[in-house]
Amino acid sequence: MTKFNYNAKDFKSAAEVRWCPGCGDYAIMNAVQKTMADMDIAHKDFAVISGIGCSSRFPYYMSTYGFHTIHGRAAAIASGVKSANPDLTVWVITGDGDSLAIGGNHFIHLVRRNIDLNLILFNNKIYGLTKGQYSPTTDRGFITKTSPFGTIEDAFVPGQLVLGSRGTFFARAVDSNVKHTQEVLADAAEHKGTSIVEVLQNCVIFNDGIHDYVTDPKFRAERQIFLRKGQPMIFGEQEDKGLILENGRLKVAKIGENGITREDILVHHPEEDNLGLQVALINMALPEFPVAMGVIRSVEAKVYDQEMKKQIETVQAKRRISSMDELLQSGNTWVVDGENCSEPVKFFDNKCFD
Amino acid sequence: MKNAKVIELEEVAIRFSGDSGDGMQLTGTLFSDTSALLGNDISTFPDYPSEIRAPQGTVGGVSGFQVQLGKKKITTPGDLAHVLVAMNPAALKANAAFLNPGASIIFDVDSFSEKNFEKAQYKTLDAFAELKLEDYIQIPVPITSMTKESLKELELDNKSVLRCKNMFALGLICWMFDRPLDYIEGFIQKKFGKKSPVIAEANLKVLHDGYNYGMNIQQATPQYIVHPAPIEKGLYRNINGNNATAWGFIAAAEKAGLDLFVGSYPITPATEVLQALAERKDLGVKSFQAEDEIAGICTTIGAAFAGHLAVTSTSGPGFALKSEALGLSVMAELPIVVVNVQRGGPSTGLPTKTEQSDLLQTLYGRNGESPLVVLAASTPSDCFYYAYYAAKIALERMVPVVLLTDGFLGNGSEPWRVPTMSELPPITPRKATNPELFKPYYRDPKTLAREWAVPGMEGYEHRIGGLEKNAAGAVSHDPENHHINTEIRAAKVEKVVDMIPDLEVIGDVEGDLLVVGWGGTYGHMISSVLAMQDAGKKVSLAHFNYIKPLPRNTAEVFSKFRKIVVCELNLGQFASYLRDKVPGIHYYQVNKMKGLPFSVNELVENFEKILEA
Numbered sequence: 001m002t003k004f005n006y007n008a009k010d011f012k013s014a015a016e017v018r019w020c021p022g023c024g025d026y027a028i029m030n031a032v033q034k035t036m037a038d039m040d041i042a043h044k045d046f047a048v049i050s051g052i053g054c055s056s057r058f059p060y061y062m063s064t065y066g067f068h069t070i071h072g073r074a075a076a077i078a079s080g081v082k083s084a085n086p087d088l089t090v091w092v093i094t095g096d097g098d099s100l101a102i103g104g105n106h107f108i109h110l111v112r113r114n115i116d117l118n119l120i121l122f123n124n125k126i127y128g129l130t131k132g133q134y135s136p137t138t139d140r141g142f143i144t145k146t147s148p149f150g151t152i153e154d155a156f157v158p159g160q161l162v163l164g165s166r167g168t169f170f171a172r173a174v175d176s177n178v179k180h181t182q183e184v185l186a187d188a189a190e191h192k193g194t195s196i197v198e199v200l201q202n203c204v205i206f207n208d209g210i211h212d213y214v215t216d217p218k219f220r221a222e223r224q225i226f227l228r229k230g231q232p233m234i235f236g237e238q239e240d241k242g243l244i245l246e247n248g249r250l251k252v253a254k255i256g257e258n259g260i261t262r263e264d265i266l267v268h269h270p271e272e273d274n275l276g277l278q279v280a281l282i283n284m285a286l287p288e289f290p291v292a293m294g295v296i297r298s299v300e301a302k303v304y305d306q307e308m309k310k311q312i313e314t315v316q317a318k319r320r321i322s323s324m325d326e327l328l329q330s331g332n333t334w335v336v337d338g339e340n341c342s343e344p345v346k347f348f349d350n351k352c353f354d
Numbered sequence: 355m356k357n358a359k360v361i362e363l364e365e366v367a368i369r370f371s372g373d374s375g376d377g378m379q380l381t382g383t384l385f386s387d388t389s390a391l392l393g394n395d396i397s398t399f400p401d402y403p404s405e406i407r408a409p410q411g412t413v414g415g416v417s418g419f420q421v422q423l424g425k426k427k428i429t430t431p432g433d434l435a436h437v438l439v440a441m442n443p444a445a446l447k448a449n450a451a452f453l454n455p456g457a458s459i460i461f462d463v464d465s466f467s468e469k470n471f472e473k474a475q476y477k478t479l480d481a482f483a484e485l486k487l488e489d490y491i492q493i494p495v496p497i498t499s500m501t502k503e504s505l506k507e508l509e510l511d512n513k514s515v516l517r518c519k520n521m522f523a524l525g526l527i528c529w530m531f532d533r534p535l536d537y538i539e540g541f542i543q544k545k546f547g548k549k550s551p552v553i554a555e556a557n558l559k560v561l562h563d564g565y566n567y568g569m570n571i572q573q574a575t576p577q578y579i580v581h582p583a584p585i586e587k588g589l590y591r592n593i594n595g596n597n598a599t600a601w602g603f604i605a606a607a608e609k610a611g612l613d614l615f616v617g618s619y620p621i622t623p624a625t626e627v628l629q630a631l632a633e634r635k636d637l638g639v640k641s642f643q644a645e646d647e648i649a650g651i652c653t654t655i656g657a658a659f660a661g662h663l664a665v666t667s668t669s670g671p672g673f674a675l676k677s678e679a680l681g682l683s684v685m686a687e688l689p690i691v692v693v694n695v696q697r698g699g700p701s702t703g704l705p706t707k708t709e710q711s712d713l714l715q716t717l718y719g720r721n722g723e724s725p726l727v728v729l730a731a732s733t734p735s736d737c738f739y740y741a742y743y744a745a746k747i748a749l750e751r752m753v754p755v756v757l758l759t760d761g762f763l764g765n766g767s768e769p770w771r772v773p774t775m776s777e778l779p780p781i782t783p784r785k786a787t788n789p790e791l792f793k794p795y796y797r798d799p800k801t802l803a804r805e806w807a808v809p810g811m812e813g814y815e816h817r818i819g820g821l822e823k824n825a826a827g828a829v830s831h832d833p834e835n836h837h838i839n840t841e842i843r844a845a846k847v848e849k850v851v852d853m854i855p856d857l858e859v860i861g862d863v864e865g866d867l868l869v870v871g872w873g874g875t876y877g878h879m880i881s882s883v884l885a886m887q888d889a890g891k892k893v894s895l896a897h898f899n900y901i902k903p904l905p906r907n908t909a910e911v912f913s914k915f916r917k918i919v920v921c922e923l924n925l926g927q928f929a930s931y932l933r934d935k936v937p938g939i940h941y942y943q944v945n946k947m948k949g950l951p952f953s954v955n956e957l958v959e960n961f962e963k964i965l966e967a
Contacts (some may be wrong), residue, residue: 076648
């Protein structure tokens with residue numbers, strides 16, 4: 001039995017959605033709205049915070065509290081919102097430029113602090129709102145308006161950055177696979193701490209098809225592997241391939257060949273603090289490996305906003321000063337009461353306020 | 355060398371000076387607190403290098419602490435010191451220019467070695483002659499060797515022994531000024547007693563030996579008598595500007611019935627504001643040490659969005675980094691307070707020195723038409739009241755407020771009659787009360803302030819952001835809307851004039867010269883103006899705490915004087931602002947860019963010249 005009986009529609013605002021027709025953002029928004037409805041948390045307690053970029057228009061299309069902030073700073077502003085009021089459910093909507101370039105510092109420190117909020121990283125490997133410049137996730141050599149002869153730098157792998165920043169939750173999904181995105185978002189919402197969900201998002205105008213090789217539904221089973229807690233890491237149209245460890249490295253093995261059975265296939269444990277394997281899963285790339293989808297890491301750790309609250313409660317339980325008047329009168333004070341002394345004048349009287 | 359005697363003074367300035375590792379700041383602070391407890395009015399000025407431990411024995415590494423105490427109201431730490439404690443030749447050299455003629459100089463004769471003369475780059479081996487200080491009262495004290503002698507029974511390493519040198523000097527000074535040692539003893543016990551009883555014992559022993567040394571050589575040492583000051587009755591404490599600022603915010607949050615959030619990044623000389631707030635978890639302060647200055651203000655904006663009294667502290671370079679986000683708070687119309695403890699600039703500039711050169715950055719340093727309210731505190735203790743009032747304005751008018759203090763106020767301290775909370779005016783945040791009528795940018799027609807509805811309040815769900823909006827809160831690129839909103843944001847700031855007091859004139863309301871200042875120069879300004887008035891000159895002072903908007907009667911006050919001079923620690927930023935806001939007046943200027951406060955003497959000299967001109 002649910003308390004609120006929300007459906008996705010309850011989270012749509014009246015504002016006209018202005019993303020380009022066919023933009024991957026629509027699908028992601030639908031998944032978010034469905035996820036929020038399913039969370040069964042009071043509508044008033046949601047806050048959606050974004051930075052700058054196409055995806056960052058997101059809060060305007062939601063009927064919750066929302067704050068469309070400035071470029072790169074959504075993570076920092078959301079950190080303030082959640083630290084101030086840990087009872088809120090805070091979502092950050094951001095992109096590869098917003099979070100990994102101009103806002104890189106806030107992004108890694110948000111992850112390090114493990115503040116309990118959900119961040120959806122729309123990764124389309126391009127600057128869309130400024131019409132097609134390369135981003136920190138653009139592949140080396142790629143030609144864009146600001147790299148007419150190809151970029152000469154390597155891209156961030158967002159998951160690597162998250163795990164390198166002591167991230168407790170990282171998941172990956174594809175915009176067009178709404179059902180799976182929802183599944184991942186639900187896990188993100190449930191996780192206590194900073195949940196980072198990278199969504200491979202298609203920019204139809206400036207980088208159309210950039211993820212196609214990975215995301216094409218026709219080859220989904222062969223090119224993507226859906227990782228689920230406690231399940232063997234198996235993929236392929238015939239579910240005949242799986243991941244094994246050989247000499248400490250991941251390898252794709254065919255079940256039934258070279259004596260490999262289902263029992264030899266690795267079982268996924270996102271809840272275990274197994275950074276090495278989880279980074280290896282994040283790094284898997286075509287054509288040698290399928291691309292890992294789903295919750296890759298989800299470990300328990302102390303949560304900043306709760307720790308802040310707890311610390312205040314601990315100090316207050318033993319406090320000797322419980323009001324401003326007590327603070328003002330505490331410590332080294334002395335009384336002036338000499339014969340030649342005048343009566344005190346209130347500061348704000350002295351300054352002739354009305 | 356002059357003969358020693360008993361000197362009775364109305365006010366006396368003492369400067370403690372040594373290597374930055376010599377503990378001079380602590381020595382000065384303990385002496386100041388002791389004097390304040392005795393009923394003297396005091397004003398202090400720490401002056402230290404930006405390196406934590408600059409090369410030992412060099413002039414660049416000298417750390418100083420000046421305190422002025424007196425039997426009347428003390429408004430400055432004093433231009434020139436009557437007594438100097440110099441722990442080495444470098445300290446003597448660094449301070450030679452800041453001594454009263456005939457001042458007493460207590461110096462550690464053990465450190466006046468050839469090697470140290472070389473380090474301090476003396477040309478000769480006669481420091482006093484070289485610095486033209488022969489006529490001053492020279493009191494050579496073997497501080498290092500006496501300290502070693504004093505502690506030889508205790509099994510301490512050489513480093514720990516030398517660390518006690520400052521207590522010898524402090525004991526000696528306490529004898530010279532007839533100060534009891536009990537407060538200092540209590541401090542030492544509290545600081546070292548539990549952790550390291552032997553260090554506590556060592557410090558106490560050296561302190562007493564220094565005191566006794568003074569008694570024993572009294573033939574050669576002058577003694578000073580400074581009577582208590584006739585000040586306002588009440589409960590007093592010593593406070594510096596940074597702590598007063600922090601406490602002002604805590605008081606405002608309590609009065610407003612809100613939680614206080616501070617998001618800040620450490621920066622000299624503002625760090626102490628963050629520290630003082632982080633200390634107050636007992637009063638529920640949420641302190642967030644951010645990853646950078648930008649995150650400092652952004653977490654603050656987030657906390658304001660979430661319904662807290664939210665503040666951030668910084669200094670000039672950090673303020674520059676906060677500019678874009680400050681613009682967001684102007685656009686989103688969220689109540690935040692930014693305190694800028696100004697220091698010498700541009701760039702890294704003079705991190706530990708004072709200046710007033712961020713005024714124009716504060717007023718105009720953002721993209722777009724981006725008006726906000728600007729206040730400036732004028733003494734260490736009134737930082738409390740202006741921080742409080744900055745918060746009141748922000749919360750009642752839904753506008754970002756910048757409070758300008760400076761390194762001189764932030765680090766300087768003075769005795770402060772502590773108010774009770776009942777003395778402070780009420781603060782009524784503009785929390786929305788009717789969801790049916792709420793739109794994000796509907797305004798009170800009188801103040802133009804919007805309402806504050808925060809996540810968690812049912813029925814008020816809305817979106818705000820950096821994009822221009824219409825009154826209902828929808829994104830709008832409509833030309834008319836933007837034009838009107840730009841005017842409204844400016845008018846909203848101007849309407850804060852209703853909340854601020856008229857500009858006060860100290861002295862006659864008309865005369866030959868109106869001296870105009872703002873912010874942290876107040877102490878030196880008032881001292882110089884009073885000196886002029888005592889000399890029969892028709893000089894008055896108008897000192898500004900409210901910069902934007904200006905007090906309503908500003909032009910009227912100005913119109914009653916033959917001449918007006920604007921004094922500030924920059925090249926004339928307030929003067930140029932006044933030329934814009936109160937035009938048609940010839941503004942004389944006195945400007946100083948030395949990283950130091952004005953001296954009363956230099957102000958008086960300038961005023962006399964302007965009167966004659």
